[in-house]
Amino acid sequence: MHLNHPDITKVLVTADQISVRVAELAAELDEYYADKDPLLVGVLKGAVPFMADLSRAMELSTTQDWMAVSSYGSGTISSGVVRILKDLDTDLDGRHVLIVEDIIDSGLTLSWLTSNLATRGAASVEVVTLLRKPDAAKVKIDVRWVGFDIPSDFVVGYGLDYNERYRSLDGVGVLAPSVYS
Numbered sequence: 001m002h003l004n005h006p007d008i009t010k011v012l013v014t015a016d017q018i019s020v021r022v023a024e025l026a027a028e029l030d031e032y033y034a035d036k037d038p039l040l041v042g043v044l045k046g047a048v049p050f051m052a053d054l055s056r057a058m059e060l061s062t063t064q065d066w067m068a069v070s071s072y073g074s075g076t077i078s079s080g081v082v083r084i085l086k087d088l089d090t091d092l093d094g095r096h097v098l099i100v101e102d103i104i105d106s107g108l109t110l111s112w113l114t115s116n117l118a119t120r121g122a123a124s125v126e127v128v129t130l131l132r133k134p135d136a137a138k139v140k141i142d143v144r145w146v147g148f149d150i151p152s153d154f155v156v157g158y159g160l161d162y163n164e165r166y167r168s169l170d171g172v173g174v175l176a177p178s179v180y181s
């Protein structure tokens, strides 16, 4: 679905900008993980398009697994409560884990997730996120790769939803407040 949509008030990142940035990130990851056989851990459901594009842009062979956690419910405000809805199928012992995230807002989800995965014997746990909002700076998490820093507005597209809609938009934009207020 094209980003030029009546419910989108502002375009933040176009599909073309995403593909250029994804290629740059993939090249950095290929270099960093050259002899580490990384396990990419995608966070469902928002990271699906990013994981698909990023992993295909990488030349390295990777394995992939998925986790589903909940922190938001159906609204737009973080609850701070994280629950595992679907856990990994992969044993992390000795693995170099790269968490693939769609967006870091409060950082609560990620901070919980990185420490959770670190306790499972992973050799390393790093994070790549497509988007990062300014509030993320308040939580002490080391995010090694960031696609784009964006303003605090509620955004949708390229995996990000509002009540399960707009995930299929080809880029990222600000949702008209009239849609959720």
Ligand code: IMP
Pocket: 046, 071, 072, 078, 101, 102, 103, 104, 105, 106, 107, 108, 109, 110, 153, 154, 155, 156, 160, 161, 162
């Ligand atoms: P955090 O715990 O506040 O960092 O939020 C993490 C999760 O909330 C993300 O992985 C998203 O699923 C969701 N989220 C945060 N901001 C947005 C947004 O602007 N649009 C859609 N989902 C968001």
Ligand code: MG
Pocket: 043, 044, 045, 046, 047, 102, 103
């Ligand atoms: Mg998410």
